[in-house]
Amino acid sequence: MARQLNIRSDEAYQIANDxxxxTGRTRADVVLAALLSYRETKTGKKLTKTQRAFVDELLALAHRSAAVARPGTTSDHSHLYDERGLPK
Known part of the structure; x- marks a missing residue:
């Protein structure tokens, strides 16, 4: 027997039903397709080898950059300006 998943949300029910x-599919099929799509998007399982290599390159660059960042460095670049907003 298949395991069950119960979602208590009027909005989720309405969207799945709609x-x-x-599409002429069942609500269960719609929910499963949405979950599979979400998983693929979040984990990158559908990336080509070239896309995966590019993502890996970007992640490696981010890790190298983080490793050499000075303490107090922020993504808003405030460390580059003085209290009057002028470049340091």
């Missing part, structure tokens, strides 16, 4: 009616 998509199911429009």
């Amino acid at each position: 998509i199911a009616q429009r």
Whole structure:
């Protein structure tokens, strides 16, 4: 017997029901497709080898940059300006 997942949300039910009616699929199929799509988006499982290599390159660059950043460095670049907003 399949395990069950109960979602107590009127909005989720309405969205799943609307998509199911429009596509002729069951609500369970719609929810499963949405979960699979979300997982692929968040984990990168559908990336090509070239895309995955690019993402890995960017992550490596981010890690190298973080390793050499000075303490107090912020992403708003406030460390580059004095209290009057002029460049240091």
